[in-house]
Amino acid sequence: MLLKRQIPLMIVIGVGLLTLFGNFINNEAVRGFVDNDATQWFDIIASFAIFLGALNMLKLQLIKIIKKQKNWQYSILAVAGFAFAIFAGFFYRGANFITIADIQDGQLAIVSGIIAEELNETNPYDIKTKIMGSQDEYEIDKLFMTEGNAKLFMEKLTPFVGVINLKSKPWGAHVQTKGSLFYWMFINMITPLGATMFALLAFFVASASYRAFRIRNFEATLLLVAGIILMLGRVPIGNLIPWWVVSIMLMFGIGAIAAPFIKERKILLGIVSGGIIIFIIFGTLMGWNQTPPALLSIPIIQDWIFAFPAMAGSRALMIGIALGIVATSFRIIIGLDKSVLGG
Amino acid sequence: MNNKVIIWSVLFLILLGLYVLGEGLIFVEGSRVKFAAILLVSITIYYYIDRARSGEEIYLRTIPGLKALEEAVGRATEMGKSVLFVPGISDLDQVETITGLNILGHVAEHTAKYEASLNVPVSKSIVMEAGRDICKESYLRAGRPDLYSDNMVHYISDEQFAYAAGVNGIMQREKPAACFYLGKFYAESLILAETGNSIGAIQIAGTGSMAQIPFFVTACDYTLIGEEFFTASAYLSKKPELLGSIKGQDIVKLLVMAMMVLTVVLNGLFQTGWINFDILSYL
Numbered sequence: 001m002l003l004k005r006q007i008p009l010m011i012v013i014g015v016g017l018l019t020l021f022g023n024f025i026n027n028e029a030v031r032g033f034v035d036n037d038a039t040q041w042f043d044i045i046a047s048f049a050i051f052l053g054a055l056n057m058l059k060l061q062l063i064k065i066i067k068k069q070k071n072w073q074y075s076i077l078a079v080a081g082f083a084f085a086i087f088a089g090f091f092y093r094g095a096n097f098i099t100i101a102d103i104q105d106g107q108l109a110i111v112s113g114i115i116a117e118e119l120n121e122t123n124p125y126d127i128k129t130k131i132m133g134s135q136d137e138y139e140i141d142k143l144f145m146t147e148g149n150a151k152l153f154m155e156k157l158t159p160f161v162g163v164i165n166l167k168s169k170p171w172g173a174h175v176q177t178k179g180s181l182f183y184w185m186f187i188n189m190i191t192p193l194g195a196t197m198f199a200l201l202a203f204f205v206a207s208a209s210y211r212a213f214r215i216r217n218f219e220a221t222l223l224l225v226a227g228i229i230l231m232l233g234r235v236p237i238g239n240l241i242p243w244w245v246v247s248i249m250l251m252f253g254i255g256a257i258a259a260p261f262i263k264e265r266k267i268l269l270g271i272v273s274g275g276i277i278i279f280i281i282f283g284t285l286m287g288w289n290q291t292p293p294a295l296l297s298i299p300i301i302q303d304w305i306f307a308f309p310a311m312a313g314s315r316a317l318m319i320g321i322a323l324g325i326v327a328t329s330f331r332i333i334i335g336l337d338k339s340v341l342g343g
Numbered sequence: 344m345n346n347k348v349i350i351w352s353v354l355f356l357i358l359l360g361l362y363v364l365g366e367g368l369i370f371v372e373g374s375r376v377k378f379a380a381i382l383l384v385s386i387t388i389y390y391y392i393d394r395a396r397s398g399e400e401i402y403l404r405t406i407p408g409l410k411a412l413e414e415a416v417g418r419a420t421e422m423g424k425s426v427l428f429v430p431g432i433s434d435l436d437q438v439e440t441i442t443g444l445n446i447l448g449h450v451a452e453h454t455a456k457y458e459a460s461l462n463v464p465v466s467k468s469i470v471m472e473a474g475r476d477i478c479k480e481s482y483l484r485a486g487r488p489d490l491y492s493d494n495m496v497h498y499i500s501d502e503q504f505a506y507a508a509g510v511n512g513i514m515q516r517e518k519p520a521a522c523f524y525l526g527k528f529y530a531e532s533l534i535l536a537e538t539g540n541s542i543g544a545i546q547i548a549g550t551g552s553m554a555q556i557p558f559f560v561t562a563c564d565y566t567l568i569g570e571e572f573f574t575a576s577a578y579l580s581k582k583p584e585l586l587g588s589i590k591g592q593d594i595v596k597l598l599v600m601a602m603m604v605l606t607v608v609l610n611g612l613f614q615t616g617w618i619n620f621d622i623l624s625y626l
Binding site: 020023024025026042045046049050051052053054056057060070071074190193194197198200201204205207208209211212314316317318319320321323324325326327328329330331332334336337339340341 | 362367368369370371372374377378381384385388389392434435436438439441442444445448465467468469471472473476477494497498499500501502503504505507508512516530531533534536537551553556558560561562568569570572573574576577580584585588589591592595596599
């Protein structure tokens with residue numbers, strides 16, 4: 001109990017208070033701990049913990065294959081993907097490159113031509129300038145995934161250069177180096193798969209919007225109207241909608257709000273159509289065709305919705321969330337909420 | 344005014360006074376208001392925790408999303424299907440993840456009680472370890488440690504969309520009857536919630552990520568909005584000291600509202616030239 005509960009709790013309280021009040025203490029060491037060390041400690045622990053997760057994933061997938069549980073075939077793919085990533089990350093670098101030096105007299109133009117051809121460059125003179133400008137040895141600007149491919153290219157250059165070396169990018173850096181197997185896997189497999197999942201979002205947004213915008217009650221109608229105005233106001237066509245169309249929309253909106261209170265439909269129709277006619281006559285007389293009022297401009301209404309009602313709502317939420325985070329953090333720091341240590 | 348209020352007020356003033364005296368030497372310059380705010384919030388919350396501990400009854404309004412937690416687990420049990428709990432894609436350094444895990448403890452207690460199967464896919468190893476500890480404790484508390492298995496909390500991937508794809512796969516294959524999304528979410532929120540919706544699961548969500556709340560409101564049956572999510576662990580545990588902190592939090596909100604009104608009024612008076620005191624320069 002002491003090791004599992006009391007000591008972790010003391011660490012939580014100690015580090016929590018230090019991190020909170022460390023922001024106010026004028027001391028370099030404390031500031032350094034709060035700004036850098038504490039977060040780095042967390043990163044280090046999290047990095048070690050990744051092995052736990054990876055092993056757990058592997059264990060579950062292997063059990064599924066061995067016991068031939070339902071849909072075990074998918075697990076083969078998961079294990080194969082895992083093995084490939086480990087192989088690309090720890091055992092096979094790729095990212096081979098060639099350096100040349102001591103080019104024989106008069107052969108510079110030939111060497112530049114061969115390199116330019118390999119790099120698909122039209123002007124060998126640029127390569128020649130770069131070779132001449134290099135101090136000791138010139139690194140050819142191409143990474144080879146396999147040593148075999150690199151050696152094939154080296155064979156072409158060997159008769160013309162004195163020194164030619166095959167090298168690889170250092171371990172660790174290779175994962176972010178173009179031309180390594182890991183990088184290839186990331187760009188050609190992980191990125192497109194991630195993008196595919198992200199692209200699904202567009203369809204999900206459409207289906208969710210359809211449900212949200214279905215007119216069921218006053219709130220849903222309000223959401224629909226606000227949504228339409230925002231959509232129209234953010235596209236160029238919104239600017240082209242004349243004031244009288246907005247007036248008609250406004251009168252329909254007023255009619256929709258008034259409808260539940262007016263039982264006689266003919267009176268409602270009279271109010272709405274009368275309102276539209278009055279609006280249009282009044283607007284024409286006031287010269288709104290030349291200078292329409294801001295209130296009847298879709299982009300301006302859209303700006304107003306965005307800047308005031310929407311902003312007020314989101315700020316209210318933000319304050320609530322911030323206070324919630326403060327109160328939860330406070331409960332944890334003073335050791336009142338111990339649930340994160342296991343109940 | 345009772346004695347405790349006076350004691351806490353005096354303590355607040357002493358600490359603030361010490362800060363002002365030591366500003367530039369021991370304490371950082373220019374953070375006076377921030378320090379006072381943190382002190383005020385902490386003291387207010389602690390004061391109400393103390394009051395709750397001494398037996399004062401705390402009223403809490405009903406939060407439908409939290410009330411529905413047990414119903415959702417019960418429904419899954421009746422249908423003979425599993426319960427899926429997604430604690431978000433962030434690590435334990437996020438308060439939302441901690442809150443999500445706190446609620447996981449209560450959900451796990453219900454699944455243990457009803458003998459429903461629980462599935463908790465996670466995207467961070469530390470969350471996996473914490474989640475296992477919490478579930479184990481809950482199953483023990485419910486008197487069913489035999490039903491607990493480490494495999495119910497399992498790791499999928501650190502990668503955002505790989506994790507989303509993994510969870511979606513679980514949903515499509517296992518068709519859980521209840522899905523909980525409680526933690527910190529980003530763009531994957533709607534992908535998960537819409538998939539849950541398509542399989543007909545009862546869905547309860549809660550997050551502190553502002554941008555994701557509308558998506559959850561649209562796709563889920565219940566959503567814990569804003570501070571509702573953070574009060575969940577206190578609400579469900581019914582422990583007086585935790586309930587006291589919620590009241591303290593509400594009082595702080597009241598103070599914030601009063602401060603906002605005061606700031607608007609004072610700034611208005613300053614702008615019109617009625618007073619020379621510029622409140623904005625202090626904040």
